Amino acid sequence: MNQSARSASTHFRAALGAFATGVTIVTTRDSAAADVGLTASSFNSVSLDPPMVLWSLAKDSLSLPAFMECGHFGVHVLASNQQALADRFATRGADKFSGLTVTRGPDGIPLLSGCSARFQCKTAFRHQGGDHVIFVGEVVAFDHLELPPLVFHSGRYAIATPKPESASSSWNVTEDSSSSFSQDFLIFMLGRAHYQLFLRLRRELEQHGLAEGEWFVLSILGAGTRRTLSELDELVGCTGTRVTYDQLAGLAAAGFVQLHGAYDGDVQVELTANGRQAVIELIAAAKAAESDAERHLGVDESRLLKQWVKQIIQDSDPGPPATWREVGN
């Protein structure tokens, strides 16, 4: 292929990549009864009645002879947590089935588990399609699990998350954001989400007789290290709250912490057994509030939400004190 043909081919691939697809693993068995399979995104539906599907296989694929010989194949629509499997089956000539447990379909074709959907197919037609062979299969059996799918778009794996429904709710982010400034304003939304999520934790804090700032102190000490008053003040300072000696003395009197040494910024503070128990209970309450808040989000969506919030935290970080970074690690 000359330079301009190569460049045209690269552009063609890039244009095709604009079409988001799912990811499948197509499997079969060769004449020596060895399992064969590869990752394929060319899968598509053809007909509902009779139920038919298709996919295409590169003519230079090592798997081609097996698919030409065997009268059946299995298509596995991968779930979003199966990216490692997709990578393995996209590796040319690899020992792809090593360590995998398979069940058997018609002609003994291997069937993988944990997929969003599986189609067991009888090869109905093969068509030549340029440098690929198109396999059309009649579906003889299928099953389906409600698992979020793995997506492939622009040469990368992706996650499918449903778009918010259209303007039925005043909480939707509108095109005309000026008409709902506060509802569409990230700082407002993050602030309100924090306030509402914290309400539940605040009730728990009241039961333990703790103020919010005192909870910050206890949660830092929950990492297990003794801290001086100065360190605690610096760390908690990131939340806009100050730590004082009187506050620590109050926590000590209530049995949450033990103080060692000086009466100034060098006083060493550590959790008592009671304090540790309170931290465990409060973290459990915070986790419960988090699960409740995420109840309408899928696993991938909540992972994405955290990824985006982390990005915002990173981009807006004015540079935390070194000790804070230590706690975060």
Ligand SMILES: Cc1cc2nc3c(=O)[nH]c(=O)nc-3n(C[C@H](O)[C@H](O)[C@H](O)COP(=O)(O)O)c2cc1C
């Ligand atoms: C996301 C993705 C989609 C792919 N789709 C196809 C496809 O539809 N057809 C195909 O022949 N190869 C496809 N491939 C490439 C094959 O998986 C890859 O060439 C594999 O190594 C072939 O294995 P084999 O040569 O051992 O048969 C895809 C690869 C990836 C990562």
